[in-house]
Amino acid sequence: MIDKSTRRDFLKRSAAVATGAMILPQIIPSTAMGMGGKLPPSDRIVMGAIGVGSQGTGNMRTFLEHVKEVQFAAVCDVDSKHADNAKKLVDETNKNTDCRTYGDYREFLEKEKLDAVCIALPDHWHGLIYTAAANKKLDIYGEKPLARTIYDGRAIVSAAKKNNIVWQTGSWQRSGENFRKAVELVRNGRIGKIIRVEVGLPDGGRGVGTPPVMEVPAELNWEMWLGPAPKVPFRGISHWNWRWILDYSGGQLTDWAGHHIDIAQWGLGMERSGPVEISGKGVYPREGLYNVPVEYDFNCKYANGIELRVANSSQLPKKWGGATWFGEKGWINVDRGRLVASDPKILDEVIGENEFHTYKTPTNHWGNFLDCVKSREETIAPVEIAHRSISVGLLGEIAMTTGQKIQWDPVKEEVIGNTIASRLLTRPYRQPWNLPTI
Amino acid sequence: MRKQYLLVLVFAGLVALFNACKMGAEYKALIVTGQNNHNWKASSPILKQVLEQTGLFSADIATSPDNKGDMNTFEPNFSKYDVVVIDYNGKSWSDKTKKAFVDYVSNGGGVVIYHAGDNSFPEWKEYNEIIGLGGWGNRSQKDGPYVYYTNDKMVIDTAAGRGGSHGKRQEFEIRIRNSEHPITKGLPSRWMHGSDECYSELRGPAKNMEILATAMSQKNAGGSGRHEPMLMTISYGKGRIFHTVLGHADAGGGPALECAGFIVTFQRGAEWAASGKVTQKIPYDFPNAAGVSLRAGFKELTLEEDLAKIVNYDITKSTKYFVDLQSRIRNEATTPEALQKFEKLMIKILEDKAATDDAKKLILHEISWMGSDLSIPVINELAKNPQLKDEADFALARLQPAK
Numbered sequence: 136m137i138d139k140s141t142r143r144d145f146l147k148r149s150a151a152v153a154t155g156a157m158i159l160p161q162i163i164p165s166t167a168m169g170m171g172g173k174l175p176p177s178d179r180i181v182m183g184a185i186g187v188g189s190q191g192t193g194n195m196r197t198f199l200e201h202v203k204e205v206q207f208a209a210v211c212d213v214d215s216k217h218a219d220n221a222k223k224l225v226d227e228t229n230k231n232t233d234c235r236t237y238g239d240y241r242e243f244l245e246k247e248k249l250d251a252v253c254i255a256l257p258d259h260w261h262g263l264i265y266t267a268a269a270n271k272k273l274d275i276y277g278e279k280p281l282a283r284t285i286y287d288g289r290a291i292v293s294a295a296k297k298n299n300i301v302w303q304t305g306s307w308q309r310s311g312e313n314f315r316k317a318v319e320l321v322r323n324g325r326i327g328k329i330i331r332v333e334v335g336l337p338d339g340g341r342g343v344g345t346p347p348v349m350e351v352p353a354e355l356n357w358e359m360w361l362g363p364a365p366k367v368p369f370r371g372i373s374h375w376n377w378r379w380i381l382d383y384s385g386g387q388l389t390d391w392a393g394h395h396i397d398i399a400q401w402g403l404g405m406e407r408s409g410p411v412e413i414s415g416k417g418v419y420p421r422e423g424l425y426n427v428p429v430e431y432d433f434n435c436k437y438a439n440g441i442e443l444r445v446a447n448s449s450q451l452p453k454k455w456g457g458a459t460w461f462g463e464k465g466w467i468n469v470d471r472g473r474l475v476a477s478d479p480k481i482l483d484e485v486i487g488e489n490e491f492h493t494y495k496t497p498t499n500h501w502g503n504f505l506d507c508v509k510s511r512e513e514t515i516a517p518v519e520i521a522h523r524s525i526s527v528g529l530l531g532e533i534a535m536t537t538g539q540k541i542q543w544d545p546v547k548e549e550v551i552g553n554t555i556a557s558r559l560l561t562r563p564y565r566q567p568w569n570l571p572t573i
Numbered sequence: 574m575r576k577q578y579l580l581v582l583v584f585a586g587l588v589a590l591f592n593a594c595k596m597g598a599e600y601k602a603l604i605v606t607g608q609n610n611h612n613w614k615a616s617s618p619i620l621k622q623v624l625e626q627t628g629l630f631s632a633d634i635a636t637s638p639d640n641k642g643d644m645n646t647f648e649p650n651f652s653k654y655d656v657v658v659i660d661y662n663g664k665s666w667s668d669k670t671k672k673a674f675v676d677y678v679s680n681g682g683g684v685v686i687y688h689a690g691d692n693s694f695p696e697w698k699e700y701n702e703i704i705g706l707g708g709w710g711n712r713s714q715k716d717g718p719y720v721y722y723t724n725d726k727m728v729i730d731t732a733a734g735r736g737g738s739h740g741k742r743q744e745f746e747i748r749i750r751n752s753e754h755p756i757t758k759g760l761p762s763r764w765m766h767g768s769d770e771c772y773s774e775l776r777g778p779a780k781n782m783e784i785l786a787t788a789m790s791q792k793n794a795g796g797s798g799r800h801e802p803m804l805m806t807i808s809y810g811k812g813r814i815f816h817t818v819l820g821h822a823d824a825g826g827g828p829a830l831e832c833a834g835f836i837v838t839f840q841r842g843a844e845w846a847a848s849g850k851v852t853q854k855i856p857y858d859f860p861n862a863a864g865v866s867l868r869a870g871f872k873e874l875t876l877e878e879d880l881a882k883i884v885n886y887d888i889t890k891s892t893k894y895f896v897d898l899q900s901r902i903r904n905e906a907t908t909p910e911a912l913q914k915f916e917k918l919m920i921k922i923l924e925d926k927a928a929t930d931d932a933k934k935l936i937l938h939e940i941s942w943m944g945s946d947l948s949i950p951v952i953n954e955l956a957k958n959p960q961l962k963d964e965a966d967f968a969l970a971r972l973q974p975a976k
Contacts, residue, residue: 338763365938561974
């Protein structure tokens with residue numbers, strides 16, 4: 136194994152050669168470091184994975200398919216069964232038994248010499264582990280939503296920028312043809328000046344009741360799973376279902392903000408900014424362990440007057456999921472498997488050469504990350520945008536929690552004139568956990 | 574001294590009485606009952622109670638003779654009322670009474686058809702137009718189509734078959750189909766209803782009828798397997814009709830009537846039928862998709878009652894009292910003074926030696942964002958308790974952020 140810094144320099148050089156003069160990410164030629172595997176095996180990107188439950192394993196499988204470019208060396212999970220299963224997958228691909236497993240990310244980051252890491256964890260762990268990996272100068276494929284709080288999100292962005300790492304968020308809709316087409320039609324005025332946007336998201340989080348306290352399974356390090364979140368007895372709710380408990384997640388709202396709100400802001404050209412006023416209402420379970428809103432509906436105003444309504448789709452007039460932009464000349468709705476417009480002819484419009492084009496990924500979302508690890512270019516879902524996408528969801532959460540209309544400064548990222556709402560920009564960590572100061 | 578005190582009391586009493594008379598209830602309601610294959614003796618007083626609870630209604634109960642009695646003697650004066658609630662399923666009324674009822678509705682009277690009220694009078698054409706859909710009493714295709722929802726679309730189905738059925742009683746989810754109507758505006762779009770009969774396969778003229786909410790009549794519980802109408806509005810002449818199929822009564826009421834969702838939609842529907850508008854706020858205990866909300870005594874708890882329950886908080890039993898406190902804070906604490914009122918009440922719980930640790934943890938979490946310096950001393954005190962240190966630190970970190 137060659138020294139890490141040397142290999143990274145080599146990767147950069149070969150990318151520069153392969154792509155020629157790169158000016159803007161939008162015009163990376165499709166030949167650029169495609170999946171052709173121009174690098175010899177020893178110069179593959181050495182990756183590890185932290186969090187290898189359902190989503191983490193899914194991401195890892197996709198990266199493993201890029202066998203000519205990627206070599207996995209180690210996996211880490213607080214559930215040893217997850218780690219063992221992931222190791223098995225890696226070993227099968229590598230045709231050896233060398234993949235190392237860890238239960239503590241600190242040891243994993245300390246011992247492993249990696250180029251990049253893919254991370255898929257409950258939201259309450261994002262702040263600590265994303266910043267720790269960034270501070271180790273690892274390139275990161277990190278799952279959305281970027282963070283559980285706006286404070287954590289900004290810390291992650293700062294760490295990523297300071298360490299000059301390549302970051303790709305798991306907001307894979309950005310790499311989807313329908314979504315990019317919708318955004319291009321909207322940004323190029325095909326439905327006229329945009330007046331308002333609706334984002335319809337799923338609801339959920341019903342009916343688990345309050346399961347009894349039970350013995351923690353031998354494979355699960357419950358204390359480490361909780362990490363900075365409040366210490367609570369184990370009631371059988373951990374993997375995947377963490378998303379229904381506010382200590383770990385904001386529910387479907389924050390789970391999906393990194394998808395449809397992300398797309399909506401992209402269409403508005405607001406993907407690196409945010410709204411200035413937020414107000415809304417949530418409906419909360421009155422019994423049971425789950426406490427995320429089962430319904431939510433909030434309105435955001437941007438400085439240019441455009442309004443964005445975010446709600447579980449059953450509350451919206453057409454009950455549509457996805458993003459719907461309403462312009463002076465028509466509307467466009469995009470969701471997974473659907474792209475429709477007020478007039479179908481709008482969808483046949485060709486975007487001219489000199490008009491706005493979205494970032495084109497020559498491969499898929501995961502391939503785009505690998506390309507950028509080599510080219511050092513920005514990915515299609517960079518960290519700042521991930522932060523701004525989830526910020527909208529988190530500001531909605533704050534408005535619903537307080538019942539107040541929130542005034543927001545998207546430049547300074549401060550709540551204006553409202554001390555109590557400002558407090559909700561953070562969730563203090565349980566000791567001994569602390570976010571490293573940047 | 575004593576005499577003076579008594580005088581003051583008498584005077585205060587008179588003032589109160591005067592105010593009560595002057596303010597009065599805005600609308601007069603008449604609950605028509607007396608014969609029913611259902612427990613009308615339980616339901617009618619409860620309906621009266623929940624109507625009067627709103628402060629909008631004064632309600633009378635008109636009890637018919639029993640089914641051996643002379644129906645000619647049953648002549649309620651409908652025209653005196655703003656809304657007539659039908660909790661009746663029995664012998665036909667006299668032609669005179671029927672005409673009086675139809676005239677009352679045609680001239681703009683409000684009606685609430687409650688549960689088996691839609692079983693009545695299968696032969697009476699105008700009544701069936703007023704209820705929109707009905708069941709049993711040999712209703713069939715001759716009485717009109719089935720109306721239900723499939724794939725979020727209303728279906729009018731003229732297929733032959735019986736009118737009226739229900740599967741076994743259970744809790745079921747109500748789905749709002751029109752959230753813009755005054756009765757349903759602002760309600761959760763899905764909510765769990767207390768164990769009840771889920772009426773299905775109703776048929777009728779369904780003229781000038783709008784479905785506000787449906788429920789899936791579960792096949793595995795013996796139901797139709799369709800999204801059946803649960804809440805409807807109908808217009809007849811100038812009259813407004815609200816039709817709720819919910820609320821099967823046991824002795825003492827039972828879960829269908831204790832359901833805050835039933836009570837609140839009944840109250841809102843009655844106000845709308847009486848006036849065409851709804852001024853009532855949606856209460857904090859309205860159910861949602863996460864579970865039913867039953868009211869002991871058919872009343873919403875007061876803040877004091879919620880707080881008394883929170884003191885003994887146990888996650889398996891009493892989360893709702895805390896959630897309702899959170900809702901009160903969101904909705905009522907719109908000024909710093911109002912917020913501080915809640916903070917002081919919460920500090921009392923933190924100081925209460927009898928309050929459970931779990932209760933204090935919840936309060937610490939909530940006070941972390943809405944509290945002030947007032948809370949700091951008691952939180953510092955609780956931070957010395959190893960059981961509460963983490964939550965106390967959490968609250969302090971938010972209330973006193975490091976500069």
